[in-house]
Amino acid sequence: QLPIVLTGVSSGIGARTARILSARGVPLIGIDRNPPADFSGTFVQADLSSQxxxxxxxxxxxxAAPHGIAGLANIAGVPGTAPWRTVLSxxxxxxxxxxxxLAPLLGEGTAVVNLASSVAVYWREVKAKCSTFALADDQAAALDSIADDxxxxxxxxxxxxQCVRVLTEHLAAELLPRRIRVNSVSPGPVATPILEDFKKDHGRDKVEGAGALLGRFGDPDDIAPVIDFLLRPESGWVNGSDIRVDGGLGAYRGSGLT
Ligand code: NAI
Structure with a gap:
């Protein structure tokens, strides 16, 4: 059985996804800048902020996977409290x-899952800007070009x-001829270490208010099974899509009630 590659395995949603996949016998290769406390598989320590x-x-x-990989989940992410260049990188x-x-290692019928966010719901409004930025050939120049924005x-x-949503659609189209699917998952506020940073970045009241409205924050167990589903062949007709997993926050806010 070929391994699945997961990033962000040392904390929160990535760690929980690794546990679910392991429990169903999937061999794993985990990537994170920090070593995990508990991970079964091959761990690769790497900082994904640079090429x-x-x-x-x-x-x-x-x-570690000379015969290829069965999937890739890009779960690692940094909050807006980090320097903007790091966040975008x-x-x-x-x-x-x-x-x-890793595309050369992905065979027909495999899947990629990217972690977006429920905050990115209006991504189509900035699609052109995101495309120019996220698909630029020269990343350093792309970062410099938005320094004053x-x-x-x-x-x-x-x-x-928002760029992750654009990238997901773009990569789904790019990899369609090779029968590799690319989807994203958009969580609402989930109780992991990143949530404290969200409170600093977006305002404590706003984040706490969302938790109060929903009755609780999300748990990694709310998100990881959806990532797992998108990695499996059972989701084989889901491609270039996003699954929002936010307890109804987006539906409620979109209803104009807040
Ligand atoms: P977390 O902070 O618990 O885990 C993030 C992981 O990414 C950590 O293990 C960290 O070491 C790793 N990471 C960060 N920068 C890295 C780098 N440069 N190189 C390699 N690894 C790096 O966060 P959580 O909640 O598990 O988030 C997972 C994903 O879900 C992120 O992409 C996040 O933006 C997204 N998300 C989370 C939400 C939440 O409320 N927790 C809501 C919406 C999206």
């Missing part, structure tokens, strides 16, 4: 870079996840 880190991770995966170019680097730098997390 060098992505290349090192891809080389380690190729060495990891959340956008980390995803794009790893998909492109306050809308992006002040809301780097939002922009990064």
């Amino acid at each position: 060098a880190g992505i290349d090192a991770a891809a080389a380690a995966v190729s060495a 990891v959340n956008v170019f980390g995803v794009r870079g790893l998909v492109r680097a 306050q809308e992006v730098t002040a809301e780097s997390y939002l922009f990064s996840k």
Whole structure:
């Protein structure tokens, strides 16, 4: 059985997804900048914020999986409290870079899952801007080109996840001829270490208010089974899509009640 590659396995949603996949006997290759406390599989320590880190991770995966991989879940992500260049490098170019680097190892019938966010719901409004940025050949130049764009730098997390939606559609189209599916999952607020950073970035009241409205925050167990589903052949007709897993927050906010 070929392994599935997961990023962000050392915390939160990635760690829980690894446990679910392991429990159903899937061999795993996990990537994270921090070593995991508990992970069964091959662990690759790599920093996905630079092309060098992505290349090192891809080389380690190729060495560990010479016969190919059965899927890839890009779960690693950083909050908007990090410098905007880091946010965009990891959340956008980390995803794009790893998909492109590992695509040769993905065979027919395999799947890629990217972690977007429920905050990115209006991504189509910035599709052109995201396409120009996220699909640029020269990443350093792309980052420099938006350095003066306050809308992006002040809301780097939002922009990064909007770009993930654009990238997901783009990569789904790019990889369709090879029968490799690409989808995303958009969680609402989930109780993992990143949630404290969201409170600092988006405002404590806003995040706590969402939790109060929903009755609780999400748990990694709410998200990981959806990632698992999208990696399985049972979801074989789901392609270029996003599954929002937010307890109804988007439906409620979209209804104009707040
Ligand atoms: P987390 O903070 O618990 O885990 C993120 C993991 O990514 C950590 O293990 C971290 O070491 C790794 N990581 C960060 N930067 C990295 C880098 N440069 N190289 C390699 N690994 C790196 O966060 P959580 O909640 O598990 O988030 C997983 C994904 O879900 C992220 O993409 C996040 O943006 C997304 N998400 C989370 C939500 C939440 O409320 N928890 C809501 C919406 C989306």
